[in-house]
Amino acid sequence: MSTPQMLSVRNLSIEFGGVHAVDDVSFDVQPGEVFAIIGPNGAGKSTIFNLISRFYEPTAGSIFYGEHDLLELPAHRIVRMGIGRTFQNIELFEQATVLQNLLVGRHRHMRSNPFREFLFLPGVKKDELVHRRKVEDVIDLLEIARYRDQRISDLPYGARKNVELARALCAEPTLLLLDEPASGLNTEETDDVSFWLEDIKHDLGVTIVMVEHDMNLVARVADRVLAINNGKVIAIGTPDEIRDNVEVQHAYLGAAA
Amino acid sequence: MQYLFKTRYEDDVRFLAKSGEKIRVGLVVLFMLAAPLMLQDYYLAELGLLLVYAIAGIGLMILTGFTGQVSFGHAAFLGIGAYSHSILMARAVPFSLSILITILIAGLVGMIIGRSASKMHGFYLAIATLAFAILIETVFGEWKSLTGGHAGLAVPALKVFGVTLAKVWQQYYVDLVMAGIVIWGASNLFRAPTGRAFIAVRDSELSARSLGVNVEWVKIQAFGVSAAITALAGALLAHQLTFLAPDVFGVLESLKLLLMIVVGGLGSILGAVFGAIFVSVLPVAISFLKDVLPPSIGQKAGLEPLLFGTIIVLFIVFEPLGIYGRWLKLRFFFETFPYYRKASFVRQKSYLKTERMR
Ligand SMILES: Nc1ncnc2c1ncn2[C@@H]1O[C@H](COP(=O)(O)OP(=O)(O)OP(=O)(O)O)[C@@H](O)[C@H]1O
């Protein structure tokens, strides 16, 4: 109990027309760890992310980030607290280039003023160059230089996944929420993701919460795992503990049957 | 193939990056500057009108093509610009001050509309903007003490810094300078945070929010900027019309603006300019066609709207990217000659969104 909590979710609940998508969920994320959330389809994993992002209003419970009460903030203020995210179904700006997407990722750190920008006053250019340089660091890290000037709509799936991760990193988050970072990727691409997650954790010092179905990946990168089913917590522990947990096995078998 | 070798980050920030672009733009600017020497007054006036519509098109393009907020009532802002500027000029307010006040008024009205519109989507937004335009048109008709009502309002002569500019070529240069500023400024906006936030809201409000973009405020801004630019076009248009009546700024004019940007190509500044060329040239082409066609067809009422409509449908079906999309292909063809392959522009449909949040 003495370790500082980074993200603290308490008794969180939300209903959609009588469906308890998230039901009395509590968990803590500690700084520097990779925290995985697993569970069968429809368990409520993405909904937890959407609650933290403030896209949904919970029916009960609290979410604290350090000492900040996230429920007091509108959705667009969450990233300014240092919480970045990706989406399960990839939400990129389709008709914009990779570079433009990544620069929107910098929005949190930008000043915007239409008058200055209309006239492109010298300060605007100076700022642009600073952000451009930051973006280039991320481009190098995730090896997406060759897509830099391409439109998202022309990119293959795997590249989009990387660009979305890159865009989230451009915000320089302290906490990163990744919704199924490896879904739809082949084994080679999944390996890349696991290496990047290690880099992001160790080199950038970012804390990661990820939803993932690939248990191999979870076992490789996660420090702790939260298993949920039907919106309820069924277990929390190390990857090995979760793998051996009878209730977790039941949840997956039950969902398969 | 022309590769764009970038050696500095500045290359990404520059206004016209490609050397080919510079040459093309240079040639166009040269032609526009020399136009009064080459064209008769009638055609020069038409060219001036084209520039004004290009400005209006850019105004609407920023809102609809870049921010994804459709407006079926943008003629209202054109009208607000025309009336406000004419009324101010009639009260001896100097040209530049009058333009400035007009832009501010329209920008403010735009932001108020944007505030209510920021909660609406698609169909409702279309209806709301349409209703707004009808309301404004009614106000022009009823507020007789200010607008002259349906009897109309004479537009004071164009006078800049105390010099009356009555000649066609003088007015043309005013339009040219304004169009230049607007094209340059609007392009600037889209290589900076504000414009990128507009695009972000257009393509995914959800992830825009998650990256810190205040979506409601962006929509308010987009309405404001769009209204201000369209009103500037309205002010210049007033000088061309020389006489204002409410029905000039009716629903048909709004539709014309919308058709302009669709045909020109949504989501590009150049598209708005192409659209303006299109709507300027089409009536000329149609009247020419009328003379050539047998009278039984050529003299039929409704030929004009029919052709307008047909062309628009053809564009939406065969060239959704508009004239601008055509232009990109043409340019690509010459730059890569003889290696051009049709497949270069066939979209990779490697991935489909299956399910979206919301
Ligand atoms: N906006 C919404 N409106 C209504 N129901 C919703 C909404 N969002 C989620 N749900 C429901 O909440 C439950 C949990 O959904 P959620 O997307 O969180 O599942 P998940 O664990 O992410 O599943 P998956 O592995 O398939 O992504 C589901 O029953 C879903 O139908």
Ligand SMILES: [Mg+2]
């Ligand atoms: Mg999910």
